[in-house]
Amino acid sequence: MAPVDATAVLNDVGERAAVSPSADIASTGASQSTPPPRALGVTFWLAAGWIAVLLFVAVFADLLPVRDPDALGIRTREVEKFERPGWNAPFGGDGVGHDQFARVIAGTRPALIIGISVTLIGGLIGMAVGLASGYLRGKLDAVSALLIDMALAFPGLVLVIAVRAAFGNSIYVFVALFSVASVPAYARIVRGATLSLSERAFVDVAQAMGASKLRILWRELAPNIAVPALAFAFIGFALVIVAEGGLAFVGLSLDQITWGQLIADGTGEINEHPHVSLIPATVMFLTILSFNLVGDGIRSHFAPREVATRRRFRTEGPPSPSSGGSTLRVDQLRTTLHTQSGDVRVVDDVSFELDAGDCLAIVGESGSGKTMMLRSIVGAFALADVTRSGTVEVEGTDMLRIAPDELRSVLGSHIGMVPQNPLTALNPVRRIETQIIEPMRAHRSISKSQARAEALELMQHVGIPDPERRLRDYPHQLSGGMRQRITIAIALANQPKLLLADEPTTALDVTVQDQILRLLLGLQRDLEMAMILVTHDLAVVRGFADRVAIAYGGQLVESGTIERIFNDPKHRYTAALLSSVPDLELEPHSRLVTIEGQPPPLIDPSPGCRFAPRCPAATDLCHTTEPERTDDEDRWFRCHFPVTGDAEIETAGSRSTRPADAIRAETQGVN
Amino acid sequence: MAGTGRAALHDDAVLRVVDLVVEYPLDRKNVVHAVSGVTFDIQKGTTLGIVGESGCGKTTVGRAIMQLERPTSGSVELDGADVTQMTRRELRAARRSMQMIFQDPVSSLNPSRRVKDLVREGLEVWGLSEADMPPGRIDDLMASVGLGGPAVGERRPHEFSGGQCQRIRIARALVTDPEVLILDEPASALDVSVQAQILNLLEDLKEEFGLTMLFISHDLAVVRNVSDRVMVMYLGKVCEIAPNSSLFDQPTHPYTRALLASIPGHQLDLPPAAELISGEIPSPIDPPSGCRFRTRCPHATERCAAEEPTLVETSPGHFTACHYPHH
Incomplete structure (x- = not known):
């Protein structure tokens, strides 16, 4: 070209x-061992650390030595109105002297409860719907695809306002609401992954073995969906926290202290006292970022790796x-x-x-x-x-x-x-x-x-x-x-x-x-x-x-005219390779010569002949010294102990004349 | 080229496929004629090789036998019972005695499962457990396919090479003790030295377990090596079905002759392939009338367009669907 x-x-x-x-x-360097997974990196571990801190705080909020988040500083005189962050109150005070540090900590628990329960409920239902419609297809898929599309097109805010008016603003209502709202997104992702997985041969194989559909869904498909679904769950978690913040901003929050509320409360004074909004906003930002980073980390950890990045x-x-x-x-x-x-x-x-x-x-x-x-x-x-x-x-x-x-x-x-x-x-x-x-x-x-x-x-x-x-x-x-x-x-x-x-x-x-x-x-x-x-x-x-x-193994081991090489191979590998191929001149059901073992590693190859570990004729010399090129008429080869005519029948093309079992005993190892 | 004609059938066949038709609707008007009336059988303990180029329907035949594609019409009899007429429950039971091995060994194995679980699964699907089998059955099976050793079963498919994955697949297929093994290009994705191992292994297992095999491949040399009888397909039809040596030594159908003449470096007594075949394969949506090979055949006459040839015995056990077979 x-x-x-x-x-x-x-x-x-x-x-x-x-x-x-x-x-x-x-296949050459590390065929027997798993390639090491990509390192997760410092940012992943920092993000995971932040999530661990949040979990700790959420679980032990009541035991932590902080002030009552609802105590009014203007009355108790412990925290000043709009106090700047400092030793007394690390995150400062708001307009009525609430200790913002205590309030941010109090907001951690609802944030995680909403996030985790919505992700679990919505994710599991979405996964079930996605798996079923992606694998079973047919009417079920048509109906659920339509429902998913409708749900994704539905204006969510209208739903929230309606539900809130009807059922109040307890945390349960929010969890239920967000769970329902997140099902379509999960279902769509899982359905897509399932569609492509069910094209894979192992699903056909399971079906051919007579496995029931439920079994195929549960044993074959679900485990393979789990990793991408988990990665998406972390990102979905972050989205839930964002959504709660957004709702709080328009005054539709819960009946508890949440980060969204803290941010919304401080916006009136954002010019005079920016810390009131900015600190909870930063905490929220770090949390969302951390969940996204962990989600991405999980995904790329399991994704195929390139050879190089530059x-x-x-x-x-x-x-x-x-x-x-x-x-x-x-x-x-x-x-x-x-x-x-x-x-x-x-x-x-x-x-x-x-x-x-x-x-x-x-x-x-x-x-x-x-x-x-x-x-x-x-x-x-x-x-x-x-x-x-x-x-x-x-x-x-x-x-x-x-x-x-x-x-x-x-x-x-x-x-x-x-x-x-x-x-x-x-x-x-x-x-x-x-x-x-x-x-x-x-x-x-x-x-x-x-x-x-x-x-x-x-x-x-x-x-x-x-x-x-x-x-x-x-x-x-x-x-x-x-x-x-x-x-x-x-x-x-x-x-x-x-x-x-x-x-x-x-x-x-x-x-x-x-x-x-x-x-x-x-x-x-x-x-x-x-x-x-x-x-x-x-x-x-x-x-x-x-x-x-x-x-x-990255080298040329023998070269010459077609007649010379095919009729009289000298290198042991050439001889074995030629006799491993079935050809039309062989009697039907002839036993083929095999080459046991694995191709040589190309990373840190052994010092001697590359074929030595698989060669039946190899000696110590072959393992330690690379053979020099030997020139013959019409060809050359690199082998210490080249095939020399009739005596060397173990690897050369003598398949049909030799008892099959003898060849088998020689060539079939464990592999 | 015909597919019609039951002349080639035996009385003592384990698997018998009669007038198998598989069609896929493409849109309202058009239908893909993937397999158009294929009839053959396999006798117990023998191997039938199916060869043909892409689009000839050989893979579809294998999948239709397994009922992975529902045939449009025709029957597939396993030990005399027609699997196309079975209820779902009966079919599940019948599948225990038919197993299929696919081309790509790596993608045929669920990557997230341990090898031992993969092999054992063949049993679990039938509600059996290892306890129902003779003790050590799974270990014996693993050893039979050359995967002996205690730690092997604990590893996952990606830790194995392509050839080893194919061994795992074979062990898994054999665990239910099937009668018929359908192999769709089982060694084509493998390097030649590994291919040789798998072909040798299949021959051993055929003997050890008394298997009846259907071996589907595009590689004529491989089919020549493993088969007892060989069937050549073209565009959804059977061209020729004959004992192995007879087919390769005296091919009579013009397409078989063209196919054999195309093998690089062959030593057969055939004219160059260019004299035996011309043009390109027609669309399976609108296949030619009469003999489907006639558009590319140097010997085609008006009769070939008007009348579909049926399988005729040209020498003992050797059947050809051609009006003008080569002698």
């Missing part, structure tokens, strides 16, 4: 990758001397992602060269670093703190130490990218024509009509019938296969020298995959481009590439 588009697409991929690298890390790219060390000539030269490339859990060595000492017309497939399992090798070439890391070292040269340009402007121009004119998922790679609101022409016009000074003519030619090239009409279409009007053809056309728009394709057909069906790969490889040969095809699919590699490199 072209410059502007290259970065756009990569960023797009990168945003999603903000999760995926962390998944990689989770973007920073660095390059270390000098480049290796250029040899010139090749389209792409990667030499001792190392890429490290600095994350909260530690430094992740996603690419570790990778070297290879590609000439015009070469096609190299990089194959590996998840967490092998294969995608990161591709990203490290173009410097596409979304939200990450990255250090690269070594050399990447495209057509003689040092990609690691180039100015950002020049980088964009090289990306646009020399490199084309074919993305993994054609459904998300195209901008849905722009015509195909615009999306093909834009990269051309950004990097070459050609007229619009000329660019359009080239776009038409490209569309024919990538096999799109009726290209004239298709140029005017939007992406959603095309099938997945057609869209992938369009992304290939875009990648080719500026006649790149190097084509990078990351799992270009993984999202496609097998008959479409065949068409797209034939097209891509045909174009690559015709236009004499160098190409890297990153994939997890060994069949694709075998069917379409000339050369293959096997990625494992």
Whole structure:
């Protein structure tokens, strides 16, 4: 893809990758242990501390050594009228000499009683309604959705005035009133969460097991709703306190001292004696803030974490001397992602060269670093703190130490990218024509009509019938296969020298995959481009590439021509990987070779061979010393004890000739 | 391509699906024809593989058997009893002998539950407790799926890798001692080395528990490895159903041939896929008349548009729904 588009697409991929690298890390670095939850931070604990103080005060208000909140200072002479805050009365006195400190403390209990009971009653009822209508749907959902909408549209103040007139202003009336009023908000949030949860497979699974609906609601859905509901409850609590304050301000408060009343009482004298209103207002403000902070803290504590919170790219060390000539030269490339859990060595000492017309497939399992090798070439890391070292040269340009402007121009004119998922790679609101022409016009000074003519030619090239009409279409009007053809056309728009394709057909069906790969490889040969095809699919590699490199633990462990690698793998991992894939030449029900254990950690990898912990042939040497690269004809590998023909049947492709149980005994551990 | 024709049925089948139709109303006028008259059966202790590309209805067939989607018409017989006609109570009981395993192992497990509870739940749903089972049944089951060890049961799903989650799912499905296991792409989300572990495990369990399996996948090589018989679907219809080797060695339906020829790097004696299939899959809202594959088939004639082919036995046990099968 072209410059502007290259970065756009990569960023797009990168945003999603903000999760995926962390998944990689989770599966490689810490697959056996829970990643540590995000630290809650000082503000959370300060806020929680404030709430704890309030709870203490509310419970023990009667025992605290403070004055009677209703004692009139003008009579007792203990507190002056409008006394300023000081030693005698920490929060000062109001217009009749009430001790404001005592009154604020007296107001704590009703505030918490209203807040907690409304949150509990309203929250639980709302949760029940939301769960039931979100999961059971049907008429129940239609009716409750309508009721929720009506309730949310109803002018609450009118209700309050009416209820207060009819039932008085005791705390019970307020609790009942606010509880009823808060049900719709909770119900709506829980219903939304339930709707998305009930799409998840585990609900289907429970249903398929024959679980009753009630059981599914209670055992499957409710526990998963609990955390978001709890987070919202804290915020809802704060809203209740705000609401009470607002009502007190218009004279509709309770028959007890509340913070809202204290604020309202002081507003008459706000210019002369601001402390009368401001102090209870500050207490209320801190309380609301604390509940909000605690609610947010709970939510983000359980939310998925990004790899990094800032973007920073660095390059270390000098480049290796250029040899010139090749389209792409990667030499001792190392890429490290600095994350909260530690430094992740996603690419570790990778070297290879590609000439015009070469096609190299990089194959590996998840967490092998294969995608990161591709990203490290173009410097596409979304939200990450990255250090690269070594050399990447495209057509003689040092990609690691180039100015950002020049980088964009090289990306646009020399490199084309074919993305993994054609459904998300195209901008849905722009015509195909615009999306093909834009990269051309950004990097070459050609007229619009000329660019359009080239776009038409490209569309024919990538096999799109009726290209004239298709140029005017939007992406959603095309099938997945057609869209992938369009992304290939875009990648080719500026006649790149190097084509990078990351799992270009993984999202496609097998008959479409065949068409797209034939097209891509045909174009690559015709236009004499160098190409890297990153994939997890060994069949694709075998069917379409000339050369293959096997990625494992951020390194390339073996590379060579397809015939050499597939017929005579040397590295123990390559051999095991090849024999773990079912293929059509195997007899049905053949036992497959498995690789026990987990992929290696990319954080603090062990000093020796990365595959040693899972390798049946590993010795002490393998665990302590990293194997050097051994060159053989048509290939190289990094292994201390390479597979040597017939004797090495335990990992090589001898599945069908060997008794299944023997292989099983050898390869099936506990895992 | 037809789906009609019961020629391929056996007398001793554990699961028998006859003329299964699943349609979803899209709006007042339009209906999505997801599955249009599919008939097949599975004999005890064997595995039937269903292959096809996206939109062929293979997943819907699995879900309709489990009654997760209510079929529009047709019957699903489990040991002779039609589950589509059952009351809710009867259906709950029948589900005990049919279990389904879904593609994504991680999202199939409720993240907030402990592993042991997840496995035990299969029992609790039936009002049984561990006491009703032979002692150590759950531990044995966990060991059978390769999750032995005392502390495993106390952990939660997110502490496990994808392959281990799939093992948990399998243990959970087996706890009620089902007869039929429906597997929808059980290994597709996993890395190849882990996929191999799961496929081996399924073969072992099939033997150990005498399971009858329906294995749904888009991956022909995987289906080739696990199946006894294979059924190929296209746009809601059955194209071909045959013993494993027969299907891969002598595919007769033009779509099956195109599908096999599309496998990258295959060594089968087939022309390039581009000569066997053209164009794009039609919409399931308005599927072609007659044979549904005719719009993409190089051999299609007027007869294919006018007359729907039925399943015909071309060699012993090998059935094809095509007017002009390849010999």
